[in-house]
Amino acid sequence: MTDDAYLSLGLESRDRVNQQFGGGIPSGSIVLLSGPDGTGKSCLTQRFTYGFCDEGYDTTYISTELDSKGFLEQMYSISYDVTDHLLQDRLLFLNADIDTHRVDGEATGVRDLLPKFSESPGMWESDVIVIDEFAAMLRNDPGFDQSTEYGDEDHAMQSLLNFFRKITSRGKVLILTVSPDGLSDRGLRPLQEAADLYFDIETEQVGSNVQHSMTVKRFSEMKQPVDDTIGFAVEQGRGIVIQSRTVA
Numbered sequence: 001m002t003d004d005a006y007l008s009l010g011l012e013s014r015d016r017v018n019q020q021f022g023g024g025i026p027s028g029s030i031v032l033l034s035g036p037d038g039t040g041k042s043c044l045t046q047r048f049t050y051g052f053c054d055e056g057y058d059t060t061y062i063s064t065e066l067d068s069k070g071f072l073e074q075m076y077s078i079s080y081d082v083t084d085h086l087l088q089d090r091l092l093f094l095n096a097d098i099d100t101h102r103v104d105g106e107a108t109g110v111r112d113l114l115p116k117f118s119e120s121p122g123m124w125e126s127d128v129i130v131i132d133e134f135a136a137m138l139r140n141d142p143g144f145d146q147s148t149e150y151g152d153e154d155h156a157m158q159s160l161l162n163f164f165r166k167i168t169s170r171g172k173v174l175i176l177t178v179s180p181d182g183l184s185d186r187g188l189r190p191l192q193e194a195a196d197l198y199f200d201i202e203t204e205q206v207g208s209n210v211q212h213s214m215t216v217k218r219f220s221e222m223k224q225p226v227d228d229t230i231g232f233a234v235e236q237g238r239g240i241v242i243q244s245r246t247v248a
Contacts, residue, residue: 052127092122127172161194
């Protein structure tokens with residue numbers, strides 16, 4: 001790959017995130033951030049989003065938890081003010097309505113979620129698409145839920161992955177966060193195997209501080225050497241701060 005085939009995470013004068021992630025994310029990659037709730041997955045994707053936008057990449061951010069007001073407040077609290085990026089149409093934020101029994105606040109019959117999700121062309125036009133939290137979307141889709149009852153969720157996941165590969169074949173980067181306890185092993189395994197970049201995140205309470213540790217399970221086509229473990233903190237007013245280097 002050439003340098004043009006990597007999407008820089010930017011902000012090199014501010015933090016060491018781009019350096020720690022090998023100098024950029026290979027274009028056409030599926031990126032998986034896996035870890036329990038509270039491990040910093042969302043903050044990492046928010047840092048990535050801010051950096052991508054700052055580098056001039058159009059980015060779509062889909063949240064199953066935050067509405068637009070909550071997203072803006074969260075980004076501002078960690079000094080990733082995306083207001084200008086939103087106004088300049090560099091960033092598209094979408095709240096994923098995962099309540100499949102309600103439409104516009106009113107009760108209705110059960111509706112499919114994933115087909116509607118994949119048939120929304122506007123959200124797939126960006127250079128980078130972030131889905132936070134993907135497992136919640138799967139858990140709330142009636143079709144995927146039914147496949148889980150029959151032990152067929154791995155095949156349902158493969159169908160989604162085929163769609164994702166069509167997206168990334170156009171050079172786009174797709175970033176997914178997943179809480180492992182939200183999916184069965186059969187459902188999670190195809191996603192782990194398909195990811196070009198796969199990170200497993202854990203946290204540890206040390207006194208009054210929370211330490212985050214990211215194990216690099218896979219990093220295909222890396223531009224520069226990547227450490228096997230990345231330590232980071234989430235600090236109010238600063239965002240993601242790289243704490244340590246652990247060389248394999």
